[in-house]
Amino acid sequence: MTTPNLKANNILNSLIRNYFKGSLIFSLQPEDAELMTWTNQRAFLDSTVHSELLKRYPVKNEFSKLFFKKLISFIEPYQEVHDDVYEFLCLSMKSESSDMFCYRHYVIGHSLGNIITIKETNNMVVNGTTGMRTWEAALMLADWALCNEDIFLNKKVLELGSGVGFTGITIAKHCGIKSIVLTDCHDDVFKAIRENILINFPGSNDTNKNELSDSQRNCQSNIDVMMLDWNDDNEIPSHLVPDIVIGADIVYDPSILQPLCNVLRKLFDKNVELEVYIASVIRNEDTFNEFLRTLENNELTFCTISLECSKLIDWNYNSKQRCLLKIIRNKIIALY
Template sequence: MMDSDRQLDISIVKYLTKQFLCCTVMVKMNFMPLDGNMDYPFSLDIQKQILDSTINSDLIKQYPLKMSYQKAFLKLYMTKIEESGNEIHDDLYTAYCRLISLQDEESVHYRHFLIENGTLNCITLKESTNLISKGTTGLCSWQGAVVLSDWCAENIEQFHKKNILELGCGVGLTGMSIISVCSPKQYIFSDCHPTVLDMLCENVKLNFPLNKQHKLSNMCDKPLRLKLQLKYEQTDIQIIDLKWEDIDKYVTENFSQPDVIIAADILYESDSFDSLTLGLKHLLTSNNYAVFAATIRNEDTISQFLKHLVFFILGNHNLAFKECVAPKWTVLIQSINSPVRIFKIFRKI
């Protein structure tokens, strides 16, 4: 095999594996990387490589994706092979027979997000299999978190050696990506749902396991809102229980402001906009700013939030916002085909 062909095979395997590991929705699964006019190489060797890096990988055996997703992926892949007129590798049939013999009634599963140019090669997240569980949407990753992670990776200088506070962090995708790629000085995850905080603590400890480079702080005599604190590389990581209506108290207790406030997909419930905007008023100074990513499921909802900001601007609170350019391409982990907009919110000098 020529070196160029070998490199093409590696690229194809990596491209499809990345989509599989984070559970890209089937209708958005792209089997045609690079030149869309080329015939997808369904050689037996490539089929085996893809199977071994997805369904049969050690990562998936230890931290499995939702069983129904694995079945759907392999069925779709075999269909693509058949449509191309190629022979299906025997190991694919064996793997599919094994999968369909298993139950898929699990309440939790894992997603894996491959990271480029980070201290982690992959972020593994434990999540609920349901979009809404235990009265919250925070137990699974959402598209806004993926897009915001990619945007932060394109703007490393805005986060490197900075103190960052994330609002409504959910299971932790954006924060762990920023810690791995941008190496902030401090990263504070915040949420207020007890089950979300418990799962978030699990995910942080899973991705930043304790060793000689890590330090888990003694939780005795720590503030009640602090749920976990550890050191990873040069980053101080904290998980705190923080309601938006308590942000003013939090700022007073800590005597310091974060350099950057971030949030992904928290602008979906207009009843919360008053407390969120008031919280931003207490967090924002002339020396910092907030970056919000919002999946636009309902234009009216986003408009209501922006009107809240306009109200504060007219109320002489000197808040302003501008829209940032979103990444051109990112993996799609939800079936809804909605754009993600990124806003930078700041105080005018």
């Protein structure tokens, strides 16, 4: 049986995770709201808005307002609301930040101490790119990678269409890789990836390098960023010979399917043993099937890897159709 303390901790944990990742999808049953005592409300504030992390990288003000209003509406009928909770709501109502960007904090695993912070937007498209936010497929792919660390151990990884960089940064931090290069084709996205690398690997700023331990230095020096436009006919630099290529939500535009396969072929030419993992949320089945046909026409073989539920990173496994493809060159491989 769950003790009240354990139950209160679970509720707190879940509220904090929702706040960190900017989600308003939460509710409290009356018996849960009862457990949000003055002390537990204080603990919520200390772990979120009063924490050093959130002071430095705040979540969107508009979201904060809605979150605190919703939280208060659940708690108010059953518990006295903490003065500081009201005070924080008032402060956020006064503030009129119109910044398009915000920070999201993704909890990795079960400890709230293990967080990837990403500067991103809520918008689907900004300045003509879809790359300025973290998409569901990025969470799925990172979760799968964390659960299959052995595949990545000591490997050279290249990410295609990295967007703001969540998947690549998570893999760089947690999968014991040798190196990773995050790539994209849009200037704003490129700038955002660099910023997000600095946030999560603060030592990657050259001026701080001397203050780091060897392991920190190794950890941060193995992550790099590169412009790579699939439509470009340029050769991929000769030093870039990945063992693994990853991509999240990069199969959505019929016009880039062949260019994307061209890049994969060039990478297979450099390393016949290359393994490619592409995660998709399938919005348009025709486009996705066209991608599978394009792979076949390019002598690439694929199989699907099943993704049943989220394990170490929260993603919504009840929603749309999703797929993780493993692609290799021209061999028949068994289905997982």
